[in-house]
Amino acid sequence: MPGFSFAAMSELNERLTDLHARFERALEVASDERSLEAARAQYLGRSGDLAAIRRSIGRLPSDERPTAGKEINDAVAAMEELLERRRVKVASHAVEEALSRRVDVTFPAPEARLGSTHPIRHVIEDACTYFERRGFAVVLGPEVEPDYYNFDALNIPPEHPAREGFDSFWIDETLLLRPHTSPMQIRTMQNHRPPIAIIAPGKCYRRDAVDARHHFQFHQLEGLLVAEGVHFGHLKGMLAGLCRVLLGAHQSVRFRPSFFPFTEPSAEVDTTCPKCGGSATACSMCGGSGWIELGGAGMVHANVLREVGYDPQRLSGWAFGFGAERIALARYDVDDIRRFIDSDPDFLEQLA
Numbered sequence: 001m002p003g004f005s006f007a008a009m010s011e012l013n014e015r016l017t018d019l020h021a022r023f024e025r026a027l028e029v030a031s032d033e034r035s036l037e038a039a040r041a042q043y044l045g046r047s048g049d050l051a052a053i054r055r056s057i058g059r060l061p062s063d064e065r066p067t068a069g070k071e072i073n074d075a076v077a078a079m080e081e082l083l084e085r086r087r088v089k090v091a092s093h094a095v096e097e098a099l100s101r102r103v104d105v106t107f108p109a110p111e112a113r114l115g116s117t118h119p120i121r122h123v124i125e126d127a128c129t130y131f132e133r134r135g136f137a138v139v140l141g142p143e144v145e146p147d148y149y150n151f152d153a154l155n156i157p158p159e160h161p162a163r164e165g166f167d168s169f170w171i172d173e174t175l176l177l178r179p180h181t182s183p184m185q186i187r188t189m190q191n192h193r194p195p196i197a198i199i200a201p202g203k204c205y206r207r208d209a210v211d212a213r214h215h216f217q218f219h220q221l222e223g224l225l226v227a228e229g230v231h232f233g234h235l236k237g238m239l240a241g242l243c244r245v246l247l248g249a250h251q252s253v254r255f256r257p258s259f260f261p262f263t264e265p266s267a268e269v270d271t272t273c274p275k276c277g278g279s280a281t282a283c284s285m286c287g288g289s290g291w292i293e294l295g296g297a298g299m300v301h302a303n304v305l306r307e308v309g310y311d312p313q314r315l316s317g318w319a320f321g322f323g324a325e326r327i328a329l330a331r332y333d334v335d336d337i338r339r340f341i342d343s344d345p346d347f348l349e350q351l352a
């Protein structure tokens with residue numbers, strides 16, 4: 001090997017042997033992952049001892065550098081193997097130690113924190129109780145529904161613009177997470193003969209942007225009454241009573257003309273803003289309107305009655321769909337719907 005300097009190579013070997021020995025000693029006293037990592041950084045790290053040796057290759061004649069580089073790489077491989085073996089040993093020692101530790105089963109455990117009823121559940125239960133006392137049955141239905149129940153049977157044919165407002169998460173071409181509880185109107189009427197009086201609470205899903213009053217997952221309360229001689233006055237009386245029970249006698253309720261393809265006539269039902277009562281132009285809860293929208297309502301459309309085989313000449317009915325979170329906002333004077341979903345026990349316990 002022309003120009004190869006034995007003196008320089010043997011000095012390199014000496015330095016590597018010394019480094020290996022020091023690294024081995026450092027690993028022997030390292031008893032946990034943290035000290036192993038510290039040893040690795042000191043010897044093998046980017047600014048560690050070995051990196052300094054590697055940099056010194058530059059001072060060797062160029063024909064000696066490949067051999068020196070190989071020596072260094074071999075030394076690194078050997079040190080990494082040492083490190084890995086020590087890591088396995090330290091880890092198994094930690095497991096053994098944990099297993100051998102004695103447990104005092106008589107030691108008192110920290111007191112378990114009991115949960116509290118969620119405010120949304122409170123709203124749903126109180127609403128159901130109100131309707132059950134008036135002869136309504138509580139019914140539950142699937143959260144994944146075919147588009148037939150969500151739309152077609154509710155007088156919303158394909159291509160109808162109203163589908164946009166109920167845009168949800170599609171499972172496949174025809175199945176979706178229900179954007180409202182109104183499919184329960186169809187399911188109930190198809191399976192039971194009139195008179196019908198139901199309340200159907202449950203989760204709903206929509207591709208809505210999340211803000212203080214909207215979430216992609218929320219709860220609705222669906223109500224349906226179908227019998228002979230049912231009229232809008234019955235609906236107004238029943239919903240005004242519900243708002244009194246849920247929100248207190250001081251809350252006003254108003255019915256605003258609106259449109260839903262499955263009711264005619266249709267209305268939006270609002271309650272006075274519990275935060276500002278309509279007095280603040282920049283109210284964070286109602287945006288200054290003084291009202292909070294609770295949901296939609298109306299007289300069941302004749303096409304819907306026909307779809308389930310009922311005779312609209314003989315039967316009439318009303319239906320409504322309220323957002324449980326909106327009721328809870330007003331009921332508990334909370335200014336952001338996300339607080340009900342954040343699962344902060346301190347917040348939830350205050351409302352329990």
Ligand code: FA5
Pocket residue numbers: 165179180181182206208213214215216217218219220260263293294295296297298319320321322323324325326337
């Ligand atoms: C409906 O969902 C109709 N199915 C209601 C209905 C039923 C009308 C029966 C007539 C007869 P709407 O899209 O307006 O309507 O929703 C009703 C209520 O659900 C809203 O007023 C609101 O209180 C609540 N809601 C709707 N979207 C959200 C959301 N993203 N986050 C929280 N609450 C919501």
